[in-house]
Amino acid sequence: MALRFEVLGRFNRARAAQLTLPHFVCQTPLFMPVGTQGTIKGLTTDQLEEIGCQIILGNTYHLALRPTSELIDELGGLHKFINWPRALLTDSGGFQMVSLLHLADITEKGVTFQSPVDGKPMLLTPEESIQIQNRIGADIIMALDDVVRTTITGPRIEEAMYRTLRWVDRCIAAHKRPHEQNLFGIVQGGLDPVLRDICVRGLVDRNLPGYAIGGLAGGEDKDSFWRVVAQCTAALPEDKPRYVMGVGYPLDIVVCSALGADMYDCVYPTRTARFGTALVPEGVLKLKHNAMVNDTRPIDPKCACMVCKNYTRAYIHCLVTKDAMGSQLLSYHNLYYMLQLSRNLHSSIVEGRFPEFVCDFLQKMFPKGDVPEWVCNAMDVAGIDISSCCSS
Amino acid sequence: RNKTSVDRTVKWLDECIARSPAGGAVFGSIVGGSNIEERKRCAQEVAVRNVSGYWIGGFGLGESMEERPSLLNAVTDNLPKDWPRMICGLGLPEEVLQGVAAGVDLFDSAYIYHLTIGGFALTFPLDRMEKNDYNYQLSDQGSDRTKINLRATVYRKDATPIVEDCCCYTCQNHTKAYINHLLNVHEMLAQILLEIHNTHHYLGFFRSIREAIKEGCFEQFQKKFVQSRREHLAADV
Numbered sequence: 001m002a003l004r005f006e007v008l009g010r011f012n013r014a015r016a017a018q019l020t021l022p023h024f025v026c027q028t029p030l031f032m033p034v035g036t037q038g039t040i041k042g043l044t045t046d047q048l049e050e051i052g053c054q055i056i057l058g059n060t061y062h063l064a065l066r067p068t069s070e071l072i073d074e075l076g077g078l079h080k081f082i083n084w085p086r087a088l089l090t091d092s093g094g095f096q097m098v099s100l101l102h103l104a105d106i107t108e109k110g111v112t113f114q115s116p117v118d119g120k121p122m123l124l125t126p127e128e129s130i131q132i133q134n135r136i137g138a139d140i141i142m143a144l145d146d147v148v149r150t151t152i153t154g155p156r157i158e159e160a161m162y163r164t165l166r167w168v169d170r171c172i173a174a175h176k177r178p179h180e181q182n183l184f185g186i187v188q189g190g191l192d193p194v195l196r197d198i199c200v201r202g203l204v205d206r207n208l209p210g211y212a213i214g215g216l217a218g219g220e221d222k223d224s225f226w227r228v229v230a231q232c233t234a235a236l237p238e239d240k241p242r243y244v245m246g247v248g249y250p251l252d253i254v255v256c257s258a259l260g261a262d263m264y265d266c267v268y269p270t271r272t273a274r275f276g277t278a279l280v281p282e283g284v285l286k287l288k289h290n291a292m293v294n295d296t297r298p299i300d301p302k303c304a305c306m307v308c309k310n311y312t313r314a315y316i317h318c319l320v321t322k323d324a325m326g327s328q329l330l331s332y333h334n335l336y337y338m339l340q341l342s343r344n345l346h347s348s349i350v351e352g353r354f355p356e357f358v359c360d361f362l363q364k365m366f367p368k369g370d371v372p373e374w375v376c377n378a379m380d381v382a383g384i385d386i387s388s389c390c391s392s
Numbered sequence: 393r394n395k396t397s398v399d400r401t402v403k404w405l406d407e408c409i410a411r412s413p414a415g416g417a418v419f420g421s422i423v424g425g426s427n428i429e430e431r432k433r434c435a436q437e438v439a440v441r442n443v444s445g446y447w448i449g450g451f452g453l454g455e456s457m458e459e460r461p462s463l464l465n466a467v468t469d470n471l472p473k474d475w476p477r478m479i480c481g482l483g484l485p486e487e488v489l490q491g492v493a494a495g496v497d498l499f500d501s502a503y504i505y506h507l508t509i510g511g512f513a514l515t516f517p518l519d520r521m522e523k524n525d526y527n528y529q530l531s532d533q534g535s536d537r538t539k540i541n542l543r544a545t546v547y548r549k550d551a552t553p554i555v556e557d558c559c560c561y562t563c564q565n566h567t568k569a570y571i572n573h574l575l576n577v578h579e580m581l582a583q584i585l586l587e588i589h590n591t592h593h594y595l596g597f598f599r600s601i602r603e604a605i606k607e608g609c610f611e612q613f614q615k616k617f618v619q620s621r622r623e624h625l626a627a628d629v
Contacts, residue, residue: 037573039580042580044561083566
């Protein structure tokens, strides 16, 4: 175990904590930008520090292909390679199974990919995934899980859940640096509460430094989504971090935090930036829209980021999709927005005003009071009264 | 054709001046192609107009290094000394030096942009050429010691910065190995880092020029610079 997790404040299920990792002391709830290939598209590590980024995600599958984990190891680990002094988390490569399924074959041994770089077959076993992650050197590493889309039904889900537990044991055995890197287990089980329960208990028995809730954020309906999160957060230990993988939209993060989750990652903020969309309290702002041509306001007049302090919507409108700087500026703003959201979640819980924060957030996003039903249901379970923001 | 171009350009200049708002700074264009007489004539015509500076066009489009100085001089010899002279299309350091020698003040080119897009980083030494032996980083990939191509596999594990004592953001924070990786995986950050370094390095070159002029040894500076690059090209052959 190479981390410390100390809860500093609570509101019902929601908690604000200090997560001490080998490279950085973090505050949760927190959002982690995704730097798949060893870079957050278009931003320097300086800028990431500037906006308050605490942990970045790197992807084992991509980095193992290029530049290879051996090279990263030889040059002193990923932190040194990309010059990022704060914390890093690497995914196991498992998610690629789902997203690149037409190239993958899953067996008890592991996952065979066809390398997209040179077509050679690549076998990713739990042992191999951990070895690669050991070489990369991130503060948090993820166990290789057998992840199945939530839109799939049938015995495959049960098979995947049990296999995930068997693979976690192989990951634990293969892990050579438990005092420098924290191995998180991932809860699978699809949308079936019975399977999820078995998986949670199995993982908790292994006494890991932290736990992730996986297999979500893949197209399931929101009602099922929040219920799985709620069930898992209720069953996972209080004194360890809980990471909901692949989440996501600001609204989802607020709901999951209310239900007791601590960590999130998603490509959404940076990906949507490259399509010209900015994140704002009201939802989104599409900079490509003609209405932006003459709009000399910043993206968000209340935002304190470098982009909102220096550039107008009109200017960004010109750049977007025509020049790389358009996506850089929007990525910068969008990440700032997500990190500011993280900071607000943390401080509002610590300062005892979490319900007020949630209501304010919902009011801005749904000024007409049309808060989606799934949010209302989730907040009910979380014990947060949002009746003031709902028109019904 | 050159004559027509010059006539037209001067005529248009008069029209621009007539239309330009009071207090606006208009730069007069000097054209004339590769014809020394036309260049001279154009310069003389524009020199008597009411302009705030001179934009010298049509260079960097195929004239040779040998014929350029006389063409440049034909222009600058006929321009008043009190107003700035700007030129477009001269990007290579040797070309810039030719422009400076002829009395040009401002340079505009896409040289840096093309370097960056191609994955190149400038590495030619900026120190003042007083020493005879240069601290070149040994790169034996057929580079011309003025720049390196970060895509080359030789840099895969090179944990040193592009230029050892460069104080630009890129050299202070990142290694050639990282930039090589970024280029391989087609990440935006590669161009950002290269552009920062190349711009910084190129501007440093201009600073050296200014210092050399102030110290009265520009001619020497130009000679040594050109000579050293030729020597290394010859040595590589």
